[in-house]
Structures are given as C-alpha cells and as structure tokens.
Amino acid sequence: MVERTPVGGGSTRELIAQARERRDALESVxxxxxxxxxxxxxxxxxxxLTVDARGALLRLWLAPSAASWGPDQLGSLLVEVARVAQREAVQASYNLVALRLGEQATYLIEQLSGMPAPARNPADDPGITVEEFQRRRAERLRETRRRGHDGPAPAAEGSVEEDELATFDPATLRSDR
Known part of the structure; x- marks a missing residue:
C-alpha cells in the first residue's frame, strides 16, 4: 500500500494559487x-557610463579632457569603469529578484546563471561586521556612562576613533542584499 502525505498543508485551491503565484514571480524575473x-x-x-546587468551600454558621458588620454589608455579606462558599473547592475538585479522571490530562490538563480552576486565575492573587503559594530558601540556607551555628567573626555591628538563611531552609518555594513 502507498502512503500519501499532504504536500503543503493547504487545500488544493490554495496549493494551486501558490503554484500560480510562484510561476508568475518566476516569469517576472x-x-x-x-x-x-x-x-x-x-x-x-x-x-x-551606465550599463544593464548584461553589460549593454545604456549611456556614456566623456569630459572634453578625455580626448587627451589617447586611445589605449581611454579604452582601458572605459572597460574598467564599465566593469564596475556592471557589478553594480548585477547586484541591483539580484536585489530586485530577492524582494520578489526571496533569498533562497535568488541564490539558486545566481548559481544557475553563473554570475554570483558581487556582494558575495569573498575577495572583496568584508567591511565591519554587525558584531564588531555592536562591540564598539557598547564600549562607547560604557565610556559615556562612566564619564557621567562630566562631559566628553578629551580626544587623543590625531585620534581616528573619536569620530569613527559618531559618524558611522550602519547602512554601510556588508550584506548580500
């Protein structure tokens, strides 16, 4: 005898509706x-310059001084700038897809396309981790509480840390999305 187990925990109509939603989402990718x-x-x-995720040139602007660079140097610079723009476009495309399909489906698309999201590149600078940010913030808060109402402690001459955390933008933390 064959055992039957329910597929999703919903009625047949709900399962069909979910399948149609997924199909429509995949078609919009x-x-x-x-x-x-x-x-x-x-x-x-x-x-x-502006490119799409496939590298197609959409817009190019050159300053008048670009003519003095010479064809080889200008060509190399154009290719390098286009490469940076394409990485940005690829990441933006995966960000859009992830909002529509979710992280797991987007990761599968990355694997199938052979173009991993630039944010996943392990060779890139990983930046500051959330944990490191939290640790530094906690230290700063402890220091502020310890000083109490005496006002800020004088910063060491040439200290980078005095401004580092006060102006840190958490939006700059690395993320795959």
Missing amino acids: EALMASATGTAHDVDNTIE
Missing part, C-alpha cells in the same frame, strides 16, 4: 533583471 542598471565613473570624473 527576466523583466526585473533587465530593468536593473549600474552607473560608474572614474576617479577624475572624466568618464561616466
């Missing part, structure tokens, strides 16, 4: 990924 763009420029603001 191509459009979502195609809508993502990335823009980058060189450090001298000589070049600025």
